[in-house]
Amino acid sequence: MERKTRVRFAPSPTGPLHMGGVRTALYNYLYAKQHGGDFILRIEDTDSHRFVPGAEAYIIEALRWCGIVPDEGVDADGKMVETASAQHPHAPYRQSQRRAIYRQYAEQLVENGYAYYAFDSAAALEERRAEAERAGQTFLYGLTTRDTLRNSLTLSAEETERLLRETDSWTIRFKMPAHTVVKMDDLIRGHIEVNTDTLDDKVLWKRADELPTYHLANIVDDHLMEITEVIRGEEWLPSLPLHYMLYKAFGWEDTMPRFAHLSLLLKPVGNGKLSKRDGDKMGFPVFPLQWVNAEGETSHGYREDGYFPEAFVNMLAMLGWNPGTEQELFSMEELIQAFSLNKVQKAGAKFNPDKAKWYNREYLRAKRDEELTDLFIPVLQEQGITVTGCPKCPVSADFAAKEFSWNYVRNVVALVKERATFVRDFWTSAACLFTAPAEFVQKDVDKFWKPEIKEQVRQAAAHLLDTGVSFEKETVGSSLEEYIRAQEWPMGKVMNALRLALTGAASGLGIADILSFIGPEEFRARLSAAEM
RNA sequence: GCUGGGUUCGUAUAACGGUUAGUACUCAAGAUUCUCAAUCUUGCAAUAGGAGUUCGAUUCUCCUACCCAGUACCA
Numbered sequence: 001m002e003r004k005t006r007v008r009f010a011p012s013p014t015g016p017l018h019m020g021g022v023r024t025a026l027y028n029y030l031y032a033k034q035h036g037g038d039f040i041l042r043i044e045d046t047d048s049h050r051f052v053p054g055a056e057a058y059i060i061e062a063l064r065w066c067g068i069v070p071d072e073g074v075d076a077d078g079k080m081v082e083t084a085s086a087q088h089p090h091a092p093y094r095q096s097q098r099r100a101i102y103r104q105y106a107e108q109l110v111e112n113g114y115a116y117y118a119f120d121s122a123a124a125l126e127e128r129r130a131e132a133e134r135a136g137q138t139f140l141y142g143l144t145t146r147d148t149l150r151n152s153l154t155l156s157a158e159e160t161e162r163l164l165r166e167t168d169s170w171t172i173r174f175k176m177p178a179h180t181v182v183k184m185d186d187l188i189r190g191h192i193e194v195n196t197d198t199l200d201d202k203v204l205w206k207r208a209d210e211l212p213t214y215h216l217a218n219i220v221d222d223h224l225m226e227i228t229e230v231i232r233g234e235e236w237l238p239s240l241p242l243h244y245m246l247y248k249a250f251g252w253e254d255t256m257p258r259f260a261h262l263s264l265l266l267k268p269v270g271n272g273k274l275s276k277r278d279g280d281k282m283g284f285p286v287f288p289l290q291w292v293n294a295e296g297e298t299s300h301g302y303r304e305d306g307y308f309p310e311a312f313v314n315m316l317a318m319l320g321w322n323p324g325t326e327q328e329l330f331s332m333e334e335l336i337q338a339f340s341l342n343k344v345q346k347a348g349a350k351f352n353p354d355k356a357k358w359y360n361r362e363y364l365r366a367k368r369d370e371e372l373t374d375l376f377i378p379v380l381q382e383q384g385i386t387v388t389g390c391p392k393c394p395v396s397a398d399f400a401a402k403e404f405s406w407n408y409v410r411n412v413v414a415l416v417k418e419r420a421t422f423v424r425d426f427w428t429s430a431a432c433l434f435t436a437p438a439e440f441v442q443k444d445v446d447k448f449w450k451p452e453i454k455e456q457v458r459q460a461a462a463h464l465l466d467t468g469v470s471f472e473k474e475t476v477g478s479s480l481e482e483y484i485r486a487q488e489w490p491m492g493k494v495m496n497a498l499r500l501a502l503t504g505a506a507s508g509l510g511i512a513d514i515l516s517f518i519g520p521e522e523f524r525a526r527l528s529a530a531e532m
Numbered sequence: 533g534c535u536g537g538g539u540u541c542g543u544a545u546a547a548c549g550g551u552u553a554g555u556a557c558u559c560a561a562g563a564u565u566c567u568c569a570a571u572c573u574u575g576c577a578a579u580a581g582g583a584g585u586u587c588g589a590u591u592c593u594c595c596u597a598c599c600c601a602g603u604a605c606c607a
Binding site for chain 1: 535536537538539543544554556557565567568569570571599600601602603604605606607
């Protein structure tokens with residue numbers, strides 16, 4: 001029977017969402033949308049000790065910034081749906097609010113002989129682990145050891161009853177069946193087989209906080225929420241046999257979701273998975289949004305660092321997946337069309353910060369000058385520049401008052417767009433079109449500030465000013481070049497020195513461009529400021 | 533250690549069992565310009581190693597090496 005596609009992203013609110021997590025969410029989202037299905041956001045907060053305030057809100061905001069909008073789990077106001085309703089029969093979507101659901105399922109497994117009560121103290125288990133380690137082995141609570149531990153399998157029914165009643169730190173463990181080869185299929189990795197004798201009896205439910213562990217909560221919720229495909233990180237692959245066995249124990253095999261395990265995102269250099277430290281060390285964000293932790297330490301975010309969400313999403317989508325064509329630029333719509341799980345790479349992908357920047361540059365270039373202008377204005381305001389007027393107002397520039405018209409800014413954007421990766425780069429390359437240089441690059445001063453060159457610059461400038469030539473780019477540019485050429489002065493030296501006087505550095509925008517933007521008056525002012 | 537997963541230029545990746553192993557990023561050189569950037573052109577650079585199957589292996593099988601994950605009353 002064909003079921004409606006329903007996939008979920010189920011993060012744990014233990015900190016900010018890592019870019020690898022965003023990729024997992026993205027692939028889930030793309031898969032759901034491609035199949036006309038639903039994308040569900042479920043919060044797996046069953047670990048009361050690791051809960052981090054603000055993490056859930058961060059996850060929701062990060063996904064929204066990326067354009068990954070859940071169909072369920074978060075309502076239109078961005079609030080979690082707290083109770084089940086006609087629109088949301090599967091609510092709530094926060095596992096801490098579903099705690100009442102899980103215990104009965106755990107007990108059901110005990111009744112049917114698939115699970116048992118375990119009374120071992122943390123200290124006792126710790127001791128057994130240490131003992132095994134001394135013998136060079138790994139302790140597994142399972143087939144070979146469960147008969148030697150304190151649980152309802154070894155204790156009398158009366159004793160079990162008593163402990164259940166009188167103590168409050170017992171757990172329910174899954175009784176992993178012996179000598180069984182679990183045959184599994186993964187949408188990305190293909191067929192996998194594991195012998196259950198190598199597996200342990202995982203804790204499913206804890207009396208101490210009356211909360212399930214991941215394994216139980218996950219299977220129960222995926223079943224109740226009618227999930228059809230589970231697309232998650234590779235770290236879950238080792239527990240896939242357990243999950244298969246749980247579906248079997250519950251008798252839910254016929255509606256068991258299909259599984260796809262995504263490889264991890266690796267650090268750019270060296271080995272190992274991408275971590276917060278790598279980002280700090282190499283100067284790139286690992287988080288979609290900026291995050292300030294409890295100690296007040298700030299981690300960079302793609303959003304705050306100036307990346308466009310479309311570029312971030314596009315870059316992430318291509319990390320471990322490819323369309324089978326040479327197309328590299330994809331809108332979300334195109335990704336939904338082209339995405340396919342069997343084109344997802346099995347091996348982990350090393351993240352490449354340079355490629356991320358390349359994507360941003362491509363998206364920046366594709367944006368209209370008008371849009372970029374609006375994005376640039378806040379950067380200008382931070383620099384004390386006032387932007388006046390509207391897209392329909394005439395171009396004007398008042399250098400003394402640091403006031404420029406919207407269209408002047410748009411012209412600047414059009415000029416420097418090609419040399420930028422981020423919007424803030426507009427300022428780096430075009431500050432001289434708004435303000436006179438505050439200082440001069442010493443190296444360039446040493447190289448070009450020679451008496452004879454200064455004299456040539458002075459005369460060339462005087463020529464432009466005296467002839468009253470128009471400061472249109474073409475006219476002023478050719479007039480200047482013709483003059484220098486006619487004098488048989490070294491073009492490069494004079495031009496570089498002029499640029500140094502005007503902008504504070506010998507390299508940068510073309511002289512003709514600079515002149516056409518600043519006009520004769522500011523030209524004169526800057527020359528005298530530079531003591532020309 | 534054990535169990536599972538993985539391995540094509542530095543990076544991301546392409547290649548019905550048959551290609552001079554392709555593309556993009558990075559890097560280098562050249563062209564262009566008053567400089568820088570951009571742009572254009574060119575270049576550097578890979579099938580982890582070894583067996584086997586096959587007329588033929590990047591592709592299938594096995595072994596070795598290396599990498600990753602899991603091995604919690606965390607997810």
